[in-house]
Amino acid sequence: MDTVMIRSREYTYSQTIGRGSAGGNGFSEPVDIAIDGNVVYGLSRASEGDPTARVTVFNRSEEFIGQFSSYGYEDGQFVWGSSIAVDKNGFVYLADEWLHRISVFNGRADFANADNSAKDVGQENFIKHWGRQGINPGELNGPAGMAFDKEDNLYITEEFNHRVSKFTKDGEFLFCWGKQGTGDGEFNHPWGITIDSNDDVYVADWKNDRVQKFTSEGEYIATFGSSGDKAGELHMPSDVAVDKEGDVYITDWWNNKVEIYDSSGIHLTTFYGDAVKLSKWAYEALAVNPDIKALHDKANKELERYFLQPAAVEVDSDGRIWVVDCMRWRIQIYQKTVLK
Numbered sequence: 468m469d470t471v472m473i474r475s476r477e478y479t480y481s482q483t484i485g486r487g488s489a490g491g492n493g494f495s496e497p498v499d500i501a502i503d504g505n506v507v508y509g510l511s512r513a514s515e516g517d518p519t520a521r522v523t524v525f526n527r528s529e530e531f532i533g534q535f536s537s538y539g540y541e542d543g544q545f546v547w548g549s550s551i552a553v554d555k556n557g558f559v560y561l562a563d564e565w566l567h568r569i570s571v572f573n574g575r576a577d578f579a580n581a582d583n584s585a586k587d588v589g590q591e592n593f594i595k596h597w598g599r600q601g602i603n604p605g606e607l608n609g610p611a612g613m614a615f616d617k618e619d620n621l622y623i624t625e626e627f628n629h630r631v632s633k634f635t636k637d638g639e640f641l642f643c644w645g646k647q648g649t650g651d652g653e654f655n656h657p658w659g660i661t662i663d664s665n666d667d668v669y670v671a672d673w674k675n676d677r678v679q680k681f682t683s684e685g686e687y688i689a690t691f692g693s694s695g696d697k698a699g700e701l702h703m704p705s706d707v708a709v710d711k712e713g714d715v716y717i718t719d720w721w722n723n724k725v726e727i728y729d730s731s732g733i734h735l736t737t738f739y740g741d742a743v744k745l746s747k748w749a750y751e752a753l754a755v756n757p758d759i760k761a762l763h764d765k766a767n768k769e770l771e772r773y774f775l776q777p778a779a780v781e782v783d784s785d786g787r788i789w790v791v792d793c794m795r796w797r798i799q800i801y802q803k804t805v806l807k
Contacts (some may be wrong), residue, residue: 468741468801474729476714477804481787484529485797486749492531492585493748494796495519499706499779500789503553505576506532508800509791510551510561513538521587522551524578527561533578533585535592536561536570543570543590550659550779552597552613552621554636558594558775560716562610564626567600569638597638598801602628605640612660612671612706613629616683622668624657630686631657631734644685649675652687659706659779660715663713671704671717678707691732699734699784706779708788713723716788718777723789740773740792742799749797774799781784 468480481803489786495513502508505526515522520538523796525531547565553704554560559574577590578585580610598607609626621634630645631654644655655674662668666683669691676694679688692701699722705720725738745753753760779795786803 468738468743470485471736472806473735476735477806478736478788478791479739479802479804480743481800481802482556483742483744483797483799484525484633484748485745485746486752491622492523492525493519493752494523494798495521496547496793497790497791497798498783498793498797500551500791500798501548501551501559502781502783502789503557503601504576507541507549508553508559512548520548522559522572524574527662533588534570535572535576535588535590537589540566541590549611549626550613553616554615554619554621560613560621560636562613562623564609564611565770567607567610568596568598569607569621570596571611579775595679605632605642607632611658614660614662614668616662616666622660622662624660624670624674624709624738626658628688629654629657631660631668631681632655642685644681645689651690652679652685654679654682656752659704659718661706661708663709664711669707669709669715673703673706673720673752675704676701676703678704678715679720691728692717698737699726699728701726705777706791708780708782710786710788710803711784712781713715714803716780716782718780718790719777720776723774723776725774725780726786738774738788738790738799738801740775740777740799741794741801742772742792742797745798766774 471478493513509523537597545563557575573592608628611626612624627649632643633641650679658673659671678691703721775794779791
């Protein structure tokens, strides 16, 4: 990617993390990440019954730390994992849209084996789950996205109830807003959600091809994006993130791109994917598997660089933009610099 400079902002491609993997340090259809300091949690949804469904734990230097959870219906397992979030105490929350529940894990568990190698702890770090399926306030129907506010209250988008619900981190219901529709404050299968430094809430309104912004009490403020496939337009946006300057990042899932707007909704630029180099994990895998390396050498490298159904986006405190590239089984990272 050539450096993009626009309105006192500079964007550059930084690196790629991850690879497809049947086990160990890799992803399988990742749908979300959560960042806790130097530690990152990646949720691999995988296919139904796939043993590669799990949460991968790694650091920003792409060092594999361990993994936990798995596909299933038991405590500490998930069927259709949809999102992941971390509270102030390092507890990891995982939303399951099939089981209509939120599972809680100790994200700071010991992931090291006796020889200090990374460990799959399975369900050992599971703490509890909460949530009950239903359409009434306080019940969940297809929990999709999650975001914590400054007080560690948890906002959850409900895909099938077409609303946003607010809970304490222990699952006590506080309030909800929204209904199915196309008007301001209405939703059609909402998905990703984020909260900015002012505690304003942004919701990826998936089938309405837009992102809506609200106060922390659910009062409508603004809309970002409109339907279409051109730069600045959206079709089935899956997630949203906001940086400390108020710029808004949206994964345009169907159109295979990421759109960036300023805080007033003016379109700034578009990312289409720039993975020109393999990740550290991918190089390690190819080095020990000549058959896969031979297939990779024959692949179309130009197509490999682009996003394929990007599912989620996060912005860290250093201005790095993490894009979960779902069907390429990886994360692409960009760097934003504010020019003086």
